Amino acid sequence: MLHLDPLVREIMRMKLEAFVAPTGEDPVFFCWHSATPKPMCELCDAEYEHGVVVAAEKAGIDPARVLELVGIDDPLGSLKTTN
Secondary structure, three states: OOOOOHHHHHHHHHHHHHOOOOOOOOOOOEOOOOOOOOEOOHHHHHHHHHHHHHHHHHHOOOHHHHHHHOOOOOOOOOOOOOO
């Protein structure tokens, strides 16, 4: 059996108690502009959408189809401009 320092055991216990299992409604991606975990902001959404379009174009894949597959209906107009 692995012997753990009492402090390490206590920290592990606290982390386990604090863990909340994600649900299907929880965000997969989080705002990378925030210091604390929160859902993606509008800027994150725009950057993500633009990145998907640019990657699809570089791969020679129809960007509209890729946006559809990842669940984006192009509300920010990324298919109209990629610069």
